[in-house]
Amino acid sequence: MNILISNGIILPMDVSLGNELYFKGYVGIEGERIAFVSKDRAVAEDFYARHTPDCMLIDASDNVVMPGLINTHTHVAMALLRGISDDVPLMEWLEQHIWPIEARMGYQEVFDGARLGILEMLMGGTTTFVDMYPYEEAVAQAAESAGIRALVTPCPMDFRMEHFENDWRQVQKRFSDSRLVTMWMGPHAIYTLSEKNLQRSISLSRELGTGSHVHLAETQSEQDNCMAQHGMSPTEYLEKQGLFSTKTLAAHCVVMSDHDIEILARNGVSVAHNPQSNMKLASGIAPVRKMLDAGVNVSIGTDGASSNNDLDMWEEMRTASLLQKVSTMDPCATPAYTALQMATVNGAKAIGREGELGVLQAGAFADILLVDIEKPHLYPHTNLISELVYSTHASDVDTVIVNGKIVVENRRCLTMNAQEVCQTAQKHIDALLSK
Numbered sequence: 001m002n003i004l005i006s007n008g009i010i011l012p013m014d015v016s017l018g019n020e021l022y023f024k025g026y027v028g029i030e031g032e033r034i035a036f037v038s039k040d041r042a043v044a045e046d047f048y049a050r051h052t053p054d055c056m057l058i059d060a061s062d063n064v065v066m067p068g069l070i071n072t073h074t075h076v077a078m079a080l081l082r083g084i085s086d087d088v089p090l091m092e093w094l095e096q097h098i099w100p101i102e103a104r105m106g107y108q109e110v111f112d113g114a115r116l117g118i119l120e121m122l123m124g125g126t127t128t129f130v131d132m133y134p135y136e137e138a139v140a141q142a143a144e145s146a147g148i149r150a151l152v153t154p155c156p157m158d159f160r161m162e163h164f165e166n167d168w169r170q171v172q173k174r175f176s177d178s179r180l181v182t183m184w185m186g187p188h189a190i191y192t193l194s195e196k197n198l199q200r201s202i203s204l205s206r207e208l209g210t211g212s213h214v215h216l217a218e219t220q221s222e223q224d225n226c227m228a229q230h231g232m233s234p235t236e237y238l239e240k241q242g243l244f245s246t247k248t249l250a251a252h253c254v255v256m257s258d259h260d261i262e263i264l265a266r267n268g269v270s271v272a273h274n275p276q277s278n279m280k281l282a283s284g285i286a287p288v289r290k291m292l293d294a295g296v297n298v299s300i301g302t303d304g305a306s307s308n309n310d311l312d313m314w315e316e317m318r319t320a321s322l323l324q325k326v327s328t329m330d331p332c333a334t335p336a337y338t339a340l341q342m343a344t345v346n347g348a349k350a351i352g353r354e355g356e357l358g359v360l361q362a363g364a365f366a367d368i369l370l371v372d373i374e375k376p377h378l379y380p381h382t383n384l385i386s387e388l389v390y391s392t393h394a395s396d397v398d399t400v401i402v403n404g405k406i407v408v409e410n411r412r413c414l415t416m417n418a419q420e421v422c423q424t425a426q427k428h429i430d431a432l433l434s435k
């Protein structure tokens with residue numbers, strides 16, 4: 001399938017162009033990749049003539065055309081657990097509420113929970129997500145069938161290490177030809193993995209040539225326990241263990257000393273900043289401005305829907321920007337364009353897909369959004385970057401293309417029956433809570 005998107009306001013997020021917008025621009029898609037991005041009508045006409053009759057035309061008048069958003073940290077199947085436990089501290093939330101119910105979830109619950117989360121993400125313009133959960137095979141399957149791009153990372157934890165390596169080798173093999181799903185390791189956190197099991201995860205990453213996705217320095221108690229146990233911070237501990245010798249994406253990074261930040265920068269570790277989850281669980285405020293200034297690549301994640309409680313990257317961008325302003329008492333701390341970069345190009349860099357995702361440029365994968373800006377809350381149009389970060393809602397996303405295929409059109413998901421997905425999720429949670 002070839003597609004020509006015409007007459008849209010194009011926001012390429014191309015580093016070489018800065019925050020430049022093409023008013024009345026064109027994007028051509030050939031198969032799964034972008035063929036061109038241009039403001040030249042003649043280029044678009046030539047593309048259309050060459051591909052007719054196999055070229056679909058999308059009129060993007062009154063829409064911003066931009067790269068799909070990249071959610072770099074979530075547990076998508078936890079959409080099923082939305083609202084089951086709110087307003088409690090992290091460890092109580094995990095140990096008394098989340099883990100007991102997760103122990104009763106199997107492949108089917110994870111698959112259907114993931115479908116619910118993926119539906120929400122696609123409808124809101126997220127085209128790639130990074131996941132960590134048990135039964136990642138189910139998440140991978142759900143992503144493939146829904147047509148969303150996913151980096152899935154199984155999470156070894158001390159209480160479920162049996163057969164882990166062999167099982168995971170098989171899953172990785174099964175999805176090795178996937179156009180949408182890639183796989184890393186996801187060592188859960190230093191407080192759920194013994195040194196021995198952390199080493200097993202690192203070895204498997206090296207063997208399979210994958211990166212690692214880890215929770216890091218989320219709370220003060222994680223920091224205090226690590227200091228008591230190992231005499232060093234969680235970041236220092238993971239560096240000593242050799243985790244950062246694999247390409248690493250670290251979620252949270254809230255409790256960070258200057259030395260910890262220097263370690264991340266030196267090792268090229270990317271951060272998934274999860275502001276709403278950190279606020280809801282009262283974990284603290286990640287020093288994003290400091291990390292960016294130190295050269296750390298900071299991206300944005302929602303975390304799971306039961307600690308957020310949604311998977312809305314627009315809200316997350318807005319919160320990331322506002323939270324840095326108020327925590328540093330500097331309104332310039334994280335400008336709107338920086339927040340947009342964190343949700344697109346920085347996300348791509350965090351998962352080793354720089355230049356391929358999070359950007360509209362020739363050769364990149366065609367993961368593209370059309371955002372309808374004909375809305376009262378987006379008028380008057382004076383600064384579109386500001387509108388996107390400070391005023392846009394997930395429900396303003398009109399059309400979503402992933403890997404060159406239209407998956408959401410006129411706010412309707414083409415790859416899933418929304419009503420069926422919601423009703424199935426409701427049945428699962430009703431059954432889980434009645435056990």
Ligand SMILES: [Zn+2]
Nearest residue numbers: 215251303304
């Ligand atoms: Zn998490």
